[in-house]
Amino acid sequence: MTDNPFASTTLGRLTLKNHFIRSATWDGMGLSDGSFSPAQIELYRDLSRGGAGLLTTGYIAVTEQGRRNREQNLLCENRHTQSLRKVAEMVKREEAALVAQLVHCGGYAKTEISNLPLIAPDGKREPIFEDSPRAVTEAEIHNITTQFAEAAARAREAGCDGVQIHAAHGYLISQFLSPCTNHRRDEYGGSRENRARFLLEVYEKIRSYVGTDFTVTMKINGSDYFPDGLECADSLKITQQLAKLGLDGVEVSGGNPISKPLTPIPRAIKAGENEVPFQNEMLAFTESLPIPVAAVAGIRSLETAAELLKQKVALISLSRPLISEPDLIKQWQSGREEPSRCDSCNRCFIPAFKGKGIKCNKK
Numbered sequence: 001m002t003d004n005p006f007a008s009t010t011l012g013r014l015t016l017k018n019h020f021i022r023s024a025t026w027d028g029m030g031l032s033d034g035s036f037s038p039a040q041i042e043l044y045r046d047l048s049r050g051g052a053g054l055l056t057t058g059y060i061a062v063t064e065q066g067r068r069n070r071e072q073n074l075l076c077e078n079r080h081t082q083s084l085r086k087v088a089e090m091v092k093r094e095e096a097a098l099v100a101q102l103v104h105c106g107g108y109a110k111t112e113i114s115n116l117p118l119i120a121p122d123g124k125r126e127p128i129f130e131d132s133p134r135a136v137t138e139a140e141i142h143n144i145t146t147q148f149a150e151a152a153a154r155a156r157e158a159g160c161d162g163v164q165i166h167a168a169h170g171y172l173i174s175q176f177l178s179p180c181t182n183h184r185r186d187e188y189g190g191s192r193e194n195r196a197r198f199l200l201e202v203y204e205k206i207r208s209y210v211g212t213d214f215t216v217t218m219k220i221n222g223s224d225y226f227p228d229g230l231e232c233a234d235s236l237k238i239t240q241q242l243a244k245l246g247l248d249g250v251e252v253s254g255g256n257p258i259s260k261p262l263t264p265i266p267r268a269i270k271a272g273e274n275e276v277p278f279q280n281e282m283l284a285f286t287e288s289l290p291i292p293v294a295a296v297a298g299i300r301s302l303e304t305a306a307e308l309l310k311q312k313v314a315l316i317s318l319s320r321p322l323i324s325e326p327d328l329i330k331q332w333q334s335g336r337e338e339p340s341r342c343d344s345c346n347r348c349f350i351p352a353f354k355g356k357g358i359k360c361n362k363k
């Protein structure tokens with residue numbers, strides 16, 4: 001173990017040039033057919049030149065029914081694979097690794113985008129949903145599992161170095177894991193084992209499609225911070241089970257869009273003051289897992305990154321700091337001492353909601 005964030009490291013079978021990850025970040029720039037746009041290829045060029053050892057794509061829906069944004073990429077047709085290949089080639093040219101994050105948004109998807117029914121673990125309109133879903137059937141669960149695996153195989157074919165299963169933030173897998181959004185009475189609901197069944201089946205199906213020499217990681221909530229939500233002890237046990245099955249690494253996030261006091265994209269983080277809000281859960285994971293744990297959320301300075309590595313965290317994930325300054329890591333490596341200029345105002349979403357993509361919009 002090293003506390004030098006610029007030393008090389010490994011994740012599964014991958015060797016990374018340093019410990020920095022660009023955390024999955026929807027950029028609001030995908031084409032409406034789900035393909036990656038020329039603007040996205042430029043974005044990934046800038047990010048890979050900016051110094052991170054590994055870039056995670058924004059959440060890519062494994063099927064149209066699981067899509068939440070019109071500009072969200074898809075990975076279910078040949079044209080999607082081809083457009084992702086252009087991103088992968090660009091990232092490789094700059095000697096970074098690329099992991100595709102795979103998601104089904106479930107009850108948090110948008111029917112006006114997919115023109116398909118909204119589905120969730122049960123048919124209740126939960127407080128976190130904007131619309132009423134219907135309960136996903138067992139046959140659909142098996143089909144979605146296959147859609148995840150097919151998307152993972154496409155990511156491999158496109159030249160990605162791995163996939164990250166998005167099991168956090170209140171999307172479909174997280175909806176199954178959390179007692180507050182899963183009131184099923186069959187083998188996919190109730191006990192922790194049952195709530196985790198869908199995730200485990202997704203993982204195992206992905207493995208059966210991509211083999212053991214392809215990196216498969218996961219982003220999961222350490223805690224939902226929501227009444228009756230997933231709590232750290234359960235989240236950790238589920239991840240331990242996956243680690244036994246061969247999961248290569250885990251990124252520990254938290255919350256859902258209406259959770260309190262923390263959401264997945266916590267505001268008002270200040271360098272040196274309140275960095276790393278999910279620290280307790282993340283350290284619990286680090287102590288109890290044999291696989292690399294990535295810290296995410298509110299990491300704003302090189303000192304904090306080094307301190308986390310000292311505490312045996314394996315990888316440092318950044319999202320908003322790289323929206324603000326895509327070359328921040330390169331600058332830190334060249335001796336810059338100042339922390340990220342990002343003050344977590346979340347105004348980067350404003351241009352995206354006007355169709356102009358995610359951009360730093362700090363006042």
Ligand SMILES: Cc1cc2nc3c(=O)[nH]c(=O)nc-3n(C[C@H](O)[C@H](O)[C@H](O)COP(=O)(O)O)c2cc1C
Nearest residue numbers: 023024025026058059264265297298318319320358
């Ligand atoms: C514009 C934006 C888009 C995001 N999109 C995703 C996403 O697609 N998948 C995901 O897991 N997290 C997503 N996140 C959350 C980040 O990956 C990260 O967990 C969170 O922003 C906290 O890290 P930070 O403080 O470094 O920004 C997004 C965050 C932002 C700001």
